[in-house]
Structure formats: C-alpha cells, structure tokens
Amino acid sequence: MRAFRAIAVNVARRLLQRRVAIALVLATSAHALVILLAPAGDVFDAYHGFTVLLYLAFALPIAALVTATAAFGDEKRESTLPYLVVKPVGRLTIASAVTFATVGTIVLVGLPGVIASSVIGAIRLDEPAIGLAAIVALLVAAVGYAAVFVPLGLLFERATLAGLAYIFVWESILAFAATTLAASSIWRIGLTAYVDLADGSLGDVDDALAGLAPGLGGAAAKVAVLLGLSVGFSTWILKRRDLA
Amino acid sequence: MSGLDARFVAEPRITIDEVSKWFGQKVAVSEIACSIGPGVTGLLGPNGAGKTTLLRLITGLLRPSEGHVLIAGVDPRQDPKILGSVGFVAEDESVYGRLSARKFVEFNATLAGVEDPVVAAAGAIDIVDLAEAADRPVGEFSKGMRQRAKVAAALVHNPDILVLDEPLNGADPVQRAHLIELFVRLGSEGRTVLVSSHVLHEVERMASRIIAMTDGRLAAVGDVRSLRSLMTDIPQTIRIECPEPRRLAAALIESPYTSGVEIEGSTIHAQAADPAGLARALPIVARQLDIVVTLVEPEDESLESVFRYLIGGR
Numbered sequence: 001m002r003a004f005r006a007i008a009v010n011v012a013r014r015l016l017q018r019r020v021a022i023a024l025v026l027a028t029s030a031h032a033l034v035i036l037l038a039p040a041g042d043v044f045d046a047y048h049g050f051t052v053l054l055y056l057a058f059a060l061p062i063a064a065l066v067t068a069t070a071a072f073g074d075e076k077r078e079s080t081l082p083y084l085v086v087k088p089v090g091r092l093t094i095a096s097a098v099t100f101a102t103v104g105t106i107v108l109v110g111l112p113g114v115i116a117s118s119v120i121g122a123i124r125l126d127e128p129a130i131g132l133a134a135i136v137a138l139l140v141a142a143v144g145y146a147a148v149f150v151p152l153g154l155l156f157e158r159a160t161l162a163g164l165a166y167i168f169v170w171e172s173i174l175a176f177a178a179t180t181l182a183a184s185s186i187w188r189i190g191l192t193a194y195v196d197l198a199d200g201s202l203g204d205v206d207d208a209l210a211g212l213a214p215g216l217g218g219a220a221a222k223v224a225v226l227l228g229l230s231v232g233f234s235t236w237i238l239k240r241r242d243l244a
Numbered sequence: 245m246s247g248l249d250a251r252f253v254a255e256p257r258i259t260i261d262e263v264s265k266w267f268g269q270k271v272a273v274s275e276i277a278c279s280i281g282p283g284v285t286g287l288l289g290p291n292g293a294g295k296t297t298l299l300r301l302i303t304g305l306l307r308p309s310e311g312h313v314l315i316a317g318v319d320p321r322q323d324p325k326i327l328g329s330v331g332f333v334a335e336d337e338s339v340y341g342r343l344s345a346r347k348f349v350e351f352n353a354t355l356a357g358v359e360d361p362v363v364a365a366a367g368a369i370d371i372v373d374l375a376e377a378a379d380r381p382v383g384e385f386s387k388g389m390r391q392r393a394k395v396a397a398a399l400v401h402n403p404d405i406l407v408l409d410e411p412l413n414g415a416d417p418v419q420r421a422h423l424i425e426l427f428v429r430l431g432s433e434g435r436t437v438l439v440s441s442h443v444l445h446e447v448e449r450m451a452s453r454i455i456a457m458t459d460g461r462l463a464a465v466g467d468v469r470s471l472r473s474l475m476t477d478i479p480q481t482i483r484i485e486c487p488e489p490r491r492l493a494a495a496l497i498e499s500p501y502t503s504g505v506e507i508e509g510s511t512i513h514a515q516a517a518d519p520a521g522l523a524r525a526l527p528i529v530a531r532q533l534d535i536v537v538t539l540v541e542p543e544d545e546s547l548e549s550v551f552r553y554l555i556g557g558r
Contacts, residue, residue: 002354002357003354003355003357006351006354006355007355010340010343010351013342014340014342017342078338079334079336079338080338080339080340081305082303082305082332082334082338083338083340083351083352083355083397084355085304085305085324086303086304086305086327086330086332087324087327087328087352087355087356088324088325088326088327088328088355088356088357089324089355090324091324239321240307241307242305242306242307243305243306244300244305244306244334
C-alpha cells in the first residue's frame with residue numbers, strides 16, 4: 001500500500017506540475033465564461049449546452065488525453081521508468097497506482113471549470129444544486145478517458161496522436177454518424193449520467209445522447225469495467241514488453 | 245577469449261544463460277553466457293558494445309529474445325520481489341527533476357520496501373557526500389551531483405547486488421575517486437557490484453574481474469591481470485618527443501621491440517612490436533645517447549583499438 005501511495009503521489013505531482021496543466025485548467029474553464037456572458041433569457045440553455053458541447057465533449061477529452069498519455073509516456077520519454085519497475089513492486093500495483101493518479105489529476109484539472117460554471121449557473125438561474133450533474137459527469141468521464149489513454153501512453157510514443165484520432169474521428173464523427181457506436185464514446189457515457197441527474201428536459205443536449213439511455217448506474221458500471229480492463233492491460237504490458 | 249571457465253564464478257549471484265537480445269534486425273547482445281559473484285566486476289566495452297542492453301536485461305527492463313537472466317536463481321521479470329536485493333543506476337541522466345535529492349531517495353526507499361525511508365535516505369545521502377545539497381531539486385544539480393543522487397537512490401535499501409551503468413559519468417576527479425572507493429568498499433563487504441564503463445583505467449581501479457564486450461558479444465573475461473597481459477601484446481604506436489628525434493629514432497629502429505619509426509618535427513611515431521619491451525628499452529637507449537625524452541605516450545590505446553585487437557580474426 002505504501003508503494004501504491006508513493007507512486008500515485010509522485011505521478012499526480014508530476015502531471016500537475018507541468019506547465020501545460022495550467023493551460024488545461026483554463027481550457028476546461030472556458031465554458032464558464034460563455035455562461036457568464038449569456039443573455040439573461042438564455043442562461044438555462046447556455047449552461048447545459050456549453051457544459052455538454054464545450055466542456056464534456058471537447059475541452060475535457062483533450063485535457064484527459066494530454067494528462068493520461070503523459071502518465072506513463074513521460075516516464076518513458078524521460079527514462080524514469082526504471083525507478084518504478086526495477087523495484088520489488090508488483091506490476092499490478094504500478095499500473096493501478098498510475099491509473100488512479102491519472103484519474104485524480106484529470107478531476108483536479110477539470111474541476112475548476114465545473115465549479116466556476118456551477119457557481120455562475122447557480123447564481124444566474126437561482127438553482128443551488130445545478131452543478132452536481134456536471135461534477136458526476138466529470139468523474140465518470142475522467143475514469144473512462146484515463147482507462148483508454150493511460151495504456152496508450154505506455155504503448156506508443158505518439159500516443160497523443162492516437163488519442164486525438166479517437167476523440168475527433170471515432171467519438172466526434174463515427175459515433176455521431178452511427179448511433180450503434182455511441183456507447184463506445186466516453187463523453188457520451190458521461191452525458192448519460194449528466195442527463196440522468198439534471199432536472200427536466202434539456203432540449204438539444206438530450207439529442208447528443210445519440211440514442212443512449214440516461215442512467216448514472218449504467219455509466220458507472222461501464223467505466224468501472226473499462227477501468228478494470230485498462231489496469232489489466234497496463235499490467236500485462238509492464239510484464240511482457242520491453243520497458244527501456 | 246581467456247578460457248571458458250573464466251566466464252563463470254563459483255558463487256553466482258547473477259547468471260546470464262546464453263542470452264541474446266535483438267531489436268528488429270539489429271542484434272544488440274548475442275549469446276552471452278557468464279556469471280557474476282561477490283566483489284566488483286567491471287563490464288567493459290566501447291560505446292555500442294551492448295553493455296547497457298546487458299544491464300537492462302539483468303534488471304528486467306528488457307526481455308531476452310533468447311536465454312535467461314537469473315538473479316539469485318530467480319528471473320526478475322517473473323518475480324519482481326527479487327529486485328528488492330538489487331540497486332540499479334541507469335546510464336541516462338534521468339531523475340525526477342522537481343524532487344529534492346532527499347525526496348528522490350526517500351521515494352526509492354519507499355518503493356524498495358524500506359521500513360523507515362526518511363532515516364535510510366539520510367544515510368544514503370551521507371554516503372555519497374550529498375548532504376549539503378539534499379534539499380535542492382535534483383533537476384538543478386550538475387551531472388556529477390545527479391549521478392551521486394542516483395547512486396544514493398540505488399544504495400538506500402542496502403542491496404546485496406548493485407548494477408551500475410556508467411556511474412562515474414559526469415563526476416569530477418574527486419567525486420570519481422570517492423565513488424570508486426565506495427564501490428570497492430561495497431565489493432569488499434561481499435556485495436555483488438557490476439559496474440559498466442568504457443574507460444579502462446577506471447575499471448582497473450575498482451574491479452577485480454572484468455567482463456569485456458564488443459559488438460554485443462563477450463570479448464574477454466577474466467581478472468584484471470589476464471586482460472592487461474592480453475593488451476600489452478597489442479602492437480601500438482608510441483609518440484615520443486625529444487630534441488634529437490633522428491638520433492633516437494635510429495637507435496630505436498635497431499631494437500627488436502620496434503618495427504618502424506616516423507619522424508615529424510621533434511616527434512617520433514614508433515611502431516612498437518612489443519610495447520612492454522619498448523617501454524623498458526627506451527629509457528636505457530635515451531640515457532646511452534644522452535637525450536632527454538620530454539613525452540612518451542601511446543597514440544592508439546583507445547578501448548576500441550584494444551577490442552579490435554582482442555576480437556581480431558573472428
């Protein structure tokens with residue numbers, strides 16, 4: 001457990017101390033500004049629309065990609081992986097600690113934007129609990145994206161490019177065009193939790209579900225399975241592949 | 245090669261069993277078989293000889309394409325727990341640059357399962373003489389200080405086996421002397437210390453046994469004396485500087501130890517058929533001719549040339 005904690009703290013600290021982390025926080029906070037500037041009559045639609053379209057479907061996946069592919073990727077690029085793997089520490093412990101730290105970092109990077117938009121939305125709409133759905137969606141998406149992108153960083157030198165292809169080709173084009181693929185889109189899994197927790201009809205936001213049924217339980221189960229598969233795959237790579 | 249038996253030791257702590265490693269079409273290490281026991285063993289070879297690849301195979305960072313590596317009888321890739329008895333200094337300058345040296349060593353101690361990482365880290369930092377700078381970020385260190393921080397991290401859990409890839413890189417002469425003294429002491433305590441280097445005289449100062457590699461293969465294995473005797477038989481070009489090079493060159497060409505001479509200004513380039521014999525004869529000849537020799541140095545004693553000689557004819 002001490003090794004798990006030490007690795008997780010080290011990885012999270014390293015990911016958060018990168019200069020790009022500040023840019024990611026700003027990028028995931030942009031939608032709050034849009035909600036702040038929205039005309040009084042459009043605040044409800046602006047809050048939900050931009051939380052989903054700007055934050056959940058665009059800024060958060062990019063922030064998660066840049067963060068998660070660096071979790072193992074930076075260790076490989078900077079040749080610090082031996083400090084983790086030439087140690088009497090199980091590969092499962094290493095993989096799970098790195099993945100856990102990555103989820104935590106994505107949440108920390110994405111949280112300021114959610115808090116800012118929630119505070120603005122709560123004041124302008126007089127709905128104190130309006131931010132809950134976005135916070136849960138952030139948690140679900142953080143787990144899902146970490147599960148997909150952490151092993152990519154361990155496998156490929158150009159993991160960011162592979163991740164961008166997933167976000168812009170798979171999630172944005174293919175999963176939009178073919179609704180049967182929507183269930184493989186991480187942000188839409190987060191959206192099912194969001195719509196489940198948000199009160200009433202959300203208009204255009206409901207359409208973005210692309211046929212998926214809203215439900216927090218289903219979303220949580222899906223990302224939990226993804227997380228298990230991801231940690232298992234990273235463990236396998238650490239055991240079977242060359243690490244230098 | 246200095247004989248098959250020389251490749252193996254009586255009490256092996258590291259066993260390399262017919263190990264090969266290739267990356268695509270490139271063979272990095274080819275059919276290496278040897279064992280390493282307590283004491284300091286030098287892994288010697290020119291750049292690109294396969295030393296780093298072999299050390300990465302030993303520490304489990306790389307999977308052998310063929311063969312096995314065992315540490316105390318255990319494959320480290322199958323059972324990483326055995327790595328608790330191993331301290332490793334990688335060749336790269338890699339460190340967690342934002343951590344202080346103390347936190348960096350403590351982190352390594354924690355992962356190695358040390359009971360009290362704070363106390364262990366302080367001890368290891370003292371050993372490498374880094375206490376004054378221990379709270380500065382490692383990223384701000386000079387290369388030599390960084391190497392010492394890495395050595396402290398490798399020593400912090402008091403391992404039985406130390407695998408050190410070019411640990412003296414970047415260290416200044418005082419630091420080098422200090423680290424060499426440390427490795428010799430650790431070896432004399434009965435630990436297995438495997439140190440790679442491409443600098444022959446450094447390895448000679450600390451290692452009682454040498455494993456020499458070139459082109460991914462073993463070139464020679466044995467004690468320092470046997471390898472040195474192989475080297476002294478290598479024909480060499482010796483640079484000799486003196487005020488009267490023609491007289492001295494004429495005398496040297498008459499000696500059986502010299503196969504040819506070239507004169508360039510006040511410098512003689514002497515082809516030594518027997519370098520050791522020439523080394524003995526030169527002062528005698530110079531004294532007889534009353535010529536003051538101002539410089540004698542080998543022109544071609546690079547490790548690459550030694551290894552080319554050792555593997556010549558293969």
